[in-house]
Amino acid sequence: MASLALPLPGRRAFRPSGSWIIPPAVVLGVLFFYPLALILGESFAGGKGAATLLNYAGVLGSVQFGSALWHTVTIALVATAGCLALGLVLSLILAFIPFPGSRVLARVIDTFIALPTFLMALAFTFIYGTAGILNTSLMQALHLGLPPLDFLYSQWGVILAEVTVYTPFVMRPLLAAFSLVERAEIEIASSLGAGTFRIMRQIILPAAVPALLAGGSLCLLLTTNEFGIVLFIGAKGVVTLPLLIYTKAIQEFDYTGACVLAVINVCLSLSLYSLYRTTLSWFGGRSAGLV
Amino acid sequence: MLVWSRAGRTVAWAVLALLVGVIYALPAVIIILASITGQWNGVLPSHFTLQHYANALHGSSAAMLRASIVTGLLASGLALVNGSWAALALRNTRPLPRRVLDIVFFIPSAVPSVSVGLGLLVAFSRPPLLLNGTLAIVFVAHFVLVSAYSYGNVSAGLSRITPDYEQVAESLGARPWYRLRRVTLPLLLPYLIAAFSLSFALSMGELGATVMVYPPGWVTLPVGIFGITDRGAVFDGSALTVLLAVTALAVLIALSRIPIKAAQR
Numbered sequence: 001m002a003s004l005a006l007p008l009p010g011r012r013a014f015r016p017s018g019s020w021i022i023p024p025a026v027v028l029g030v031l032f033f034y035p036l037a038l039i040l041g042e043s044f045a046g047g048k049g050a051a052t053l054l055n056y057a058g059v060l061g062s063v064q065f066g067s068a069l070w071h072t073v074t075i076a077l078v079a080t081a082g083c084l085a086l087g088l089v090l091s092l093i094l095a096f097i098p099f100p101g102s103r104v105l106a107r108v109i110d111t112f113i114a115l116p117t118f119l120m121a122l123a124f125t126f127i128y129g130t131a132g133i134l135n136t137s138l139m140q141a142l143h144l145g146l147p148p149l150d151f152l153y154s155q156w157g158v159i160l161a162e163v164t165v166y167t168p169f170v171m172r173p174l175l176a177a178f179s180l181v182e183r184a185e186i187e188i189a190s191s192l193g194a195g196t197f198r199i200m201r202q203i204i205l206p207a208a209v210p211a212l213l214a215g216g217s218l219c220l221l222l223t224t225n226e227f228g229i230v231l232f233i234g235a236k237g238v239v240t241l242p243l244l245i246y247t248k249a250i251q252e253f254d255y256t257g258a259c260v261l262a263v264i265n266v267c268l269s270l271s272l273y274s275l276y277r278t279t280l281s282w283f284g285g286r287s288a289g290l291v
Numbered sequence: 292m293l294v295w296s297r298a299g300r301t302v303a304w305a306v307l308a309l310l311v312g313v314i315y316a317l318p319a320v321i322i323i324l325a326s327i328t329g330q331w332n333g334v335l336p337s338h339f340t341l342q343h344y345a346n347a348l349h350g351s352s353a354a355m356l357r358a359s360i361v362t363g364l365l366a367s368g369l370a371l372v373n374g375s376w377a378a379l380a381l382r383n384t385r386p387l388p389r390r391v392l393d394i395v396f397f398i399p400s401a402v403p404s405v406s407v408g409l410g411l412l413v414a415f416s417r418p419p420l421l422l423n424g425t426l427a428i429v430f431v432a433h434f435v436l437v438s439a440y441s442y443g444n445v446s447a448g449l450s451r452i453t454p455d456y457e458q459v460a461e462s463l464g465a466r467p468w469y470r471l472r473r474v475t476l477p478l479l480l481p482y483l484i485a486a487f488s489l490s491f492a493l494s495m496g497e498l499g500a501t502v503m504v505y506p507p508g509w510v511t512l513p514v515g516i517f518g519i520t521d522r523g524a525v526f527d528g529s530a531l532t533v534l535l536a537v538t539a540l541a542v543l544i545a546l547s548r549i550p551i552k553a554a555q556r
Binding site: 018020021023024025027028031032034035036038039042086089090092093094096097099105108109111112114115116117118119120122123124125126127131133136137140163164167186190196199200204221224225227228231232234241242243245246249250255258259262265266269270272273277 | 293294295299300303304306307310311314315317318319321322324325331333334335373374376377379380381383384385388392394395396397398399401402403404405406407409410411412413414415431434435438489492493495496497498499502503513516517520521525528529532535536539540543
């Protein structure tokens with residue numbers, strides 16, 4: 001639409017006035033930034049319209065907040081590490097030990113990005129839940145009276161589901177980076193006597209570092225923000241910041257408390273997002289394909 | 292080829308098959324199996340039924356499916372218009388404001404969806420804009436959450452298409468509006484389609500913001516599925532989840548198959 005602002009074709013070809021950006025910017029401003037600003041305002045709201053820091057003191061000092069922050073951070077860190085490890089293994093095999101159908105398989109895994117995250121959480125209850133396939137099989141095989149595995153309803157269940165859901169976000173940039181690695185280089189190294197692990201260490205992994213950093217920082221952001229998986233697994237005691245905000249606002253009607261938590265959560269997410277953008281700009285277009 | 296020995300390759304493929312099988316294939320198969328389960332007391336279901344799908348297509352479940360599809364189409368359509376407008380307008384902005392605004396348009400994707408929902412509740416439960424309790428607040432929530440993906444896809448497309456065609460059209464005297472309609476947008480079409488279908492899929496699965504703002508009578512599928520499984524009707528919930536995934540994937544696949552003239556030339 002911007003080209004509409006051109007006075008006449010020709011002279012000022014690609015330099016029209018910048019005013020065409022105003023309508024979409026206003027839309028986003030009213031629908032997104034204005035609500036964010038009100039969250040910030042509400043978080044300082046005291047009685048009779050005065051601003052106060054007491055809300056923050058109350059929230060920051062509470063056990064609930066400490067536990068939610070701890071869970072959010074540990075789940076995000078462990079799940080991201082898991083995504084990086086799994087994504088690296090899957091991408092290495094798909095890219096460097098190809099077989100007929102390996103490209104199709106990579107695309108099928110990629111479509112998991114478009115599926116709702118809670119799908120995995122729901123499926124996991126049928127597999128790893130107390131009445132799930134794994135536990136029932138173990139109970140029958142070992143003649144146990146009680147289900148032996150209970151990890152699904154702890155942070156490990158959330159972490160496992162998040163690793164499954166977010167690994168494709170690591171594989172995208174990794175597979176893109178691996179497709180740029182010169183195959184001849186590997187063959188020459190191999191013919192000169194370098195073993196598989198030496199080739200991986202000296203040729204492949206250096207090429208993968210930017211993609212791992214970009215994919216990893218994106219995973220860190222997405223796992224910090226994850227809500228559906230935590231809600232669906234519904235493990236008692238595993239409450240993350242987004243879930244705590246939901247509980248405060250919808251179940252306890254404590255909007256001020258929810259706003260304080262939201263300010264903290266948004267700040268955390270925005271700093272992770274800036275980490276992601278910084279990583280991307282360090283490595284330029286090499287990690288193309290990420291939103 | 293990284294591994295030359297036949298045995299080594301077989302081991303690598305076995306590892307891949309095991310990982311992909313356990314991590315991706317098993318959950319997908321199990322959720323489909325659960326959606327047709329009549330009774331499940333042992334290791335595997337003992338009876339199968341299509342009743343859960345019949346339930347899904349009637350009454351409140353059908354209304355949820357409709358609410359999700361309408362919300363997805365509307366929010367993705369509006370986000371596509373807004374995102375394309377922004378991406379096209381930013382192309383002609385000076386470098387510094389352009390870089391700043393680029394980040395601004397991406398920020399909605401970085402903010403947790405629950406906080407987006409909370410913000411809308413706080414902002415639109417008071418004058419001048421009272422939207423709380425209306426359908427509009429759900430549409431706005433979905434629009435905000437998918438807007439960054441629409442913008443991102445279109446601006447990535449703009450950076451990849453060559454400006455040559457536009458410059459030729461311009462030198463031949465094509466007016467800006469004509470050039471936009473007949474040259475730029477057709478070249479962008481694959482990216483517009485990708486933007487729309489990804490937005491639609493994400494909107495169909497959106498839970499965090501919707502659960503904060505939805506009014507009674509406009510329960511989207513993810514919110515409904517949570518309620519249904521929370522009540523213990525896990526097989527009905529699975530059938531609805533399968534329907535949700537199939538709808539999202541069907542739109543993705545159908546749109547990616549549209550023949551694109553510009554790409555074929």
